[in-house]
Amino acid sequence: MDPVSMVVGAVIAVVGFVTGRLVTGRQSRAALEQERRSEQARAVHSGAQSPQPLCGCGHHLVFHDPQTKKCQTQVVIPGRWTGQPGSTYKKCMCQGYRGPIPLDEYYAPDLLEGDGL
Known part of the structure; x- marks a missing residue:
């Protein structure tokens, strides 16, 4: 070279x-x-x-059962992951709500009671 x-x-x-x-x-x-x-x-x-109260699974608090806290929504599994021509649906595997807990709302009666004081 x-x-x-x-x-x-x-x-x-x-x-x-x-x-x-x-x-x-x-x-x-x-x-x-x-x-x-x-x-x-x-x-x-x-x-x-x-x-918004979102769980770790990405679903809102309203989609979780109040007693068991399990997620009740269906998730889409694309067919390309399973080798099938179309998409399938499966229940969300979230075992319990793991997000921020919203504060409870309480009703407090008016202190004035309408007499204008």
Whole structure:
């Protein structure tokens, strides 16, 4: 091998390495910036909503039986996972509600009793 071809090969390798690092760094910075913007937008919009009681299985508290706490919903199993042409339904395997417990609401009668005091 002559030295010129080795130098040309080394230059090509270094240029490829530097180009790859610059392009990847720019893409990762853009992805991080996009993620930050979406988090800020989600934080701004979620402040208006009250937190929802979602279980670890992803279903709302109303889908869990009040006595046994087991999930009563059906989940879709795509056919490509089971090797069947169509999708199938199966009962959710959640054994109990594991989410935030909402505060109980109590009725408190008015203190004024309508006499305007």
